[in-house]
Every structure is written in structure tokens, then in C-alpha cells.
Amino acid sequence: MHTTHHCKARQSQRGISLKMVNYVLTHGALENDKIVLGKKEAMQRLADLEREKRLLMKIADKGGVVVVADGEALITTYNCSHRN
Incomplete structure (x- = not known):
């Protein structure tokens, strides 16, 4: 997937690594034009991994x-x- 200059700049400003983005793309839920992995889902994933x-x-x-x-x-x- 192509990453725009805008996205790269916002990632840098917000401390969001490429690994985080890839993880959300893999494990997040599609909501309209967004892929979301919220705190609740992240905590559930941690419990599942444990x-x-x-x-x-x-x-x-x-x-x-x-x-x-x-x-x-x-x-x-x-x-x-x-x-x-």
C-alpha cells in the first residue's frame, strides 16, 4: 500500500511507527474508509496473546x-x- 507524504508526516508528529500502522492494517476493523484498532480491541488482543x-x-x-x-x-x- 502506498503511503502519502501527508501520512508519513503525521506518523512522525504523532509517534506512530510503521510497525503500528501495519499491525492496525492486519488486525483492525474496517469502518467506512478507516481501519480502526481501539484501546478496547488492543487490550482484548493482549489478553488473547497472553x-x-x-x-x-x-x-x-x-x-x-x-x-x-x-x-x-x-x-x-x-x-x-x-x-x-
Whole structure:
């Protein structure tokens, strides 16, 4: 997406980094001609990421988890302490 000179100037004045802009473009909600990620949505995203982090820490503590599937059927699951 092309960034205008005006947008670059306002970003600089307001301390809004390119990473912030890209994050809002990815995770924000479309409202008419705007893409918005408000404080409430940002706090919800943080809470979601914290839950995901806790889950990933549990998986890492097990050395990883393997799930064996056949089509739509889950056959078995086990801890993965090493990768072949």
C-alpha cells in the first residue's frame, strides 16, 4: 500500500511507527474508509496473546506435542521430546 507524504508526516508528529500502522492494517476493523484498532480491541488482543503464550509454554514444557490424524479422525497424541 502506498503511503502519502501527508501520512508519513503525521506518523512522525504523532509517534506512530510503521510497525503500528501495519499491525492496525492486519488486525483492525474496517469502518467506512478507516481501519480502526481501539484501546478496547488492543487490550482484548493482549489478553488473547497472553492465553496463547500460556498454552505455548505448556506445549514447550512437554518438549512439543504430536497429534496423529487420519482424515477427520484424531488417532492419538503424545509428547514430542525430540524431532526426527
